[in-house]
Amino acid sequence: MLKSFDIYNQNNVLKIIVALNLLLVGTGSLLYTDRLINRLEDREEQYVQLYAKSIGYLFGSSHPNAGDLTFVTDQIIQANTTIPAIYVDPSGAFAAHKNIDDMPAGLTPEETQKFLKQKTLEMRKKHGPLIVDLGDGEQGLVYYTNSSLLRQIAYFPYALLAILTALGLLAYLSFSSSRRAEQNRVWVGLAKETAHQLGTPMSSLMAWVEYMRSDPDQFDGSITDEIEKDVQRLETITARFSSIGSVPTLKEEDVNEVVRQFTDYLAKRISTKVKMSVTSQLPPGQQVQINKLLFEWVIENICKNAVDAMKGVGELRLNMVSLPHQEVAIDITDTGKGMSKAHMQKVFSPGFSTKKRGWGLGLTLAKRIVEEYHDGRLFVKNSEVGKGTTFRIVLNRK
Ligand SMILES: Nc1ncnc2c1ncn2[C@@H]1O[C@H](COP(=O)(O)OP(=O)(O)OP(=O)(O)O)[C@@H](O)[C@H]1O
Ligand SMILES: [Mg+2]
Numbered sequence: 001m002l003k004s005f006d007i008y009n010q011n012n013v014l015k016i017i018v019a020l021n022l023l024l025v026g027t028g029s030l031l032y033t034d035r036l037i038n039r040l041e042d043r044e045e046q047y048v049q050l051y052a053k054s055i056g057y058l059f060g061s062s063h064p065n066a067g068d069l070t071f072v073t074d075q076i077i078q079a080n081t082t083i084p085a086i087y088v089d090p091s092g093a094f095a096a097h098k099n100i101d102d103m104p105a106g107l108t109p110e111e112t113q114k115f116l117k118q119k120t121l122e123m124r125k126k127h128g129p130l131i132v133d134l135g136d137g138e139q140g141l142v143y144y145t146n147s148s149l150l151r152q153i154a155y156f157p158y159a160l161l162a163i164l165t166a167l168g169l170l171a172y173l174s175f176s177s178s179r180r181a182e183q184n185r186v187w188v189g190l191a192k193e194t195a196h197q198l199g200t201p202m203s204s205l206m207a208w209v210e211y212m213r214s215d216p217d218q219f220d221g222s223i224t225d226e227i228e229k230d231v232q233r234l235e236t237i238t239a240r241f242s243s244i245g246s247v248p249t250l251k252e253e254d255v256n257e258v259v260r261q262f263t264d265y266l267a268k269r270i271s272t273k274v275k276m277s278v279t280s281q282l283p284p285g286q287q288v289q290i291n292k293l294l295f296e297w298v299i300e301n302i303c304k305n306a307v308d309a310m311k312g313v314g315e316l317r318l319n320m321v322s323l324p325h326q327e328v329a330i331d332i333t334d335t336g337k338g339m340s341k342a343h344m345q346k347v348f349s350p351g352f353s354t355k356k357r358g359w360g361l362g363l364t365l366a367k368r369i370v371e372e373y374h375d376g377r378l379f380v381k382n383s384e385v386g387k388g389t390t391f392r393i394v395l396n397r398k
Contacts, residue, residue, distance in 0.1 A: 205231050239293055253288060286322075303332065
C-alpha cells in the first residue's frame, strides 16, 4: 500500500484557486478587450467611410456644390489624426495619405509612390479598400488600417496576463522559499536537539562500561565488549545528527577506501543472503571532498533500501567510475523489486514510503546530504519493475 503524508504540500487547494482566478481574470480581460476592439474597429471603419466620402466631394466632379461644403470635408479629413489612410485616384496614383508614421523623410516622388504602394498591399491584408465615388463613373480607393491606439489596445490583455503571471510566480516563489527556510530550521533544530539530548545518557553509558571493565569477576568481558560496540554505534549516530545540525566540514578522503571500509562494516550487519560487492574504475587513492560521517549515512540509507527491496535475498553491487567534468559516480545497484516511473518521481519526497514501518525520510535525508552539503547529485539512474534499481551519487573530484 502506498502512503504519503506529504507534510509540506497541503496548499494545493489554495494554489488551484489562485491559478483559476488568474485564468478567469485573464480570459475575462481577453474577451472584454476583444469586444472593445471590435466596436472600435467598426467606428474606425465608419470614420474612414466618411473620410472617403469627403475625398469624393473634394475631388469629384459630380458634386457641383462641393465648394460650399469643402470646409466640412476639409475638417473631416483634417480630423483624422489617428487612422492611417491612403487615397488612390482613378489613374492609380497615390494621391493623398494621412498618418503614415513610418514613412522615411526626404523621399523622391517616385520613392514615395513605391513606399505607399507597399503600404496599401499591407493594408489590404486587413481591410479591403473603400470605394470613393467621384461621379461620372470614376472611382478612387481609400486604403486604411487600424489606428495605433487600437493596435496598442489589442496588446493590453496579453500585457495584463503577463504581469499577472509574473506576480503569481513571484508570490509562489517567495512563499515556497520561506516554506523551505522553515523546513530547514525544523530539520536542523531537530537534529541538533537529538544529538544534544543523546549526549548525557551516552557519557553515562561510557562510564558504566568503564566500571564493568574494572570488575571482570562480576561482569563477563565479552558482554562488556558487545555493550561497548553498541555504545560506539550510538556515538556514531549522535555524531551524524550533530553534524547535520551544523555546517559540516568536508575533508579530502580516499573515496575507494571510504566506500570499501563502510561496506565491509555494513556487510556484517545485513542478511548473509545478500551478496555484496564493491568494484571501482577510479584511480587508486582518488581524493574526493566529503564529510565521511554523513557520506556513510547516505550509503547506509541507500543500501538499506536496496536490501528491503530484495527482501533480504539478492545481489547488491557498488561501482565507482570517473565522469567528465571532474566528477565521480558511485552507483548502487540491487536486484530487488524495482520501481515504476511514477514511483521514481516520488522517492525523494519527505514522507513517501511503501513500507509498513517506513518514515519515508531515508532518501530525503540522503539527497539533502549529497546535494546541499556536498554540492553533488543523487538520483535514480535506472529502475525496472521486477528487475532492480540503480541509484547514482555524483560527487566532485579534484
Ligand atoms: N532500491 C529500491 N528499490 C525499490 N524501491 C525503493 C528503493 N529505494 C527506495 N525505494 C522506495 O522509496 C521509498 C522511500 O524510501 P526512503 O528511504 O525515503 O523511505 P523508507 O525506506 O520507506 O523509510 P525510512 O525513512 O525508514 O528510510 C521506499 O518506501 C520504497 O518504496
Ligand atoms: Mg529507507
